[in-house]
Amino acid sequence: MMGPPGSGKTLLARAFAGILPPLTSEESLEVTQMYSSAGLLQGEGRLITTRPFRSPHHTATVAGIIGGGQKIIPGELVLANHGVLFLDELPEFSREVLESLRQPLEDRTFTLIRARGRVDFPARVSVIGSMNPCPCGYLGDKGRLCSCSPIQINNYRGRVSGPLLDRFDLQIEVPRLNYQELKHGDNTETSEVVLQRVVKAREKQWERFKEIKTNAEMTGRETKEICRLDRQGESLLQRVFDKQHFSARAHDRILRVARTAADMDNCPDIQVEHLAESLQYRVLDKMN
Numbered sequence: 001m002m003g004p005p006g007s008g009k010t011l012l013a014r015a016f017a018g019i020l021p022p023l024t025s026e027e028s029l030e031v032t033q034m035y036s037s038a039g040l041l042q043g044e045g046r047l048i049t050t051r052p053f054r055s056p057h058h059t060a061t062v063a064g065i066i067g068g069g070q071k072i073i074p075g076e077l078v079l080a081n082h083g084v085l086f087l088d089e090l091p092e093f094s095r096e097v098l099e100s101l102r103q104p105l106e107d108r109t110f111t112l113i114r115a116r117g118r119v120d121f122p123a124r125v126s127v128i129g130s131m132n133p134c135p136c137g138y139l140g141d142k143g144r145l146c147s148c149s150p151i152q153i154n155n156y157r158g159r160v161s162g163p164l165l166d167r168f169d170l171q172i173e174v175p176r177l178n179y180q181e182l183k184h185g186d187n188t189e190t191s192e193v194v195l196q197r198v199v200k201a202r203e204k205q206w207e208r209f210k211e212i213k214t215n216a217e218m219t220g221r222e223t224k225e226i227c228r229l230d231r232q233g234e235s236l237l238q239r240v241f242d243k244q245h246f247s248a249r250a251h252d253r254i255l256r257v258a259r260t261a262a263d264m265d266n267c268p269d270i271q272v273e274h275l276a277e278s279l280q281y282r283v284l285d286k287m288n
């Protein structure tokens with residue numbers, strides 16, 4: 001999410017956690033085990049039944065995020081398994097931390113190797129990052145002027161590398177709303193209503209894969225088979241691709257997000273509007 005300070009990015013990240021389906025009992029056990037091994041479980045024998053929402057500070061170290069130490073203690077990424085890892089002010093995190101997220105984000109699992117052995121960790125996490133459009137935060141703002149030079153803006157955005165950005169399924173702009181927009185913007189759906197649609201879409205995905213798996217976790221081959229476009233969709237994708245120079249990775253992500261948009265719409269096939277919606281969620285690719 002890219003937007004100026006005060007545009008409600010943190011609020012949105014928390015709302016996102018609220019539209020995720022309830023944990024299955026298996027997921028609930030896994031989350032509880034991780035919290036227990038990190039020494040964070042309060043009350044013996046208590047099962048964690050809500051999806052985790054972890055929001056580490058940008059000063060966090062690689063060990064803090066990924067995990068580490070003598071006895072290999074799970075980091076924030078692992079504690080967020082089956083839930084949300086919110087990285088507020090993404091460009092402020094150290095480059096080391098940001099780059100260490102690349103492989104787990106891709107594979108949804110990772111291995112820590114220490115002298116005393118190796119541990120495999122799950123990382124089925126929705127990672128949400130937020131950033132300002134520029135260091136001062138007001139580039140493109142309707143109400144305030146940006147005081148940054150082009151070099152400062154470039155340096156700031158460059159801290160989040162292209163390959164890391166590429167791994168985000170959705171890239172959106174979050175503009176600051178003025179008073180009028182805030183006042184009249186209450187005709188939107190509540191989280192409860194959206195949650196019902198998410199649960200239905202997830203059920204469809206479980207039927208599709210015959211296991212607890214989401215569209216985001218499709219392999220390259222599955223993406224090819226399951227995310228077929230009609231001729232209209234194909235030609236739209238080709239036109240946008242020739243213009244935007246998206247990566248091959250972005251190509252598959254665009255298709256998977258379009259499949260999810262179709263699932264949310266209860267549509268057996270990906271329609272051109274689902275693809276168009278998905279293409280809108282690559283705003284940062286366009287700026288690079």
Ligand SMILES: [Zn+2]
Nearest residue numbers: 134136146148
């Ligand atoms: Zn600025």
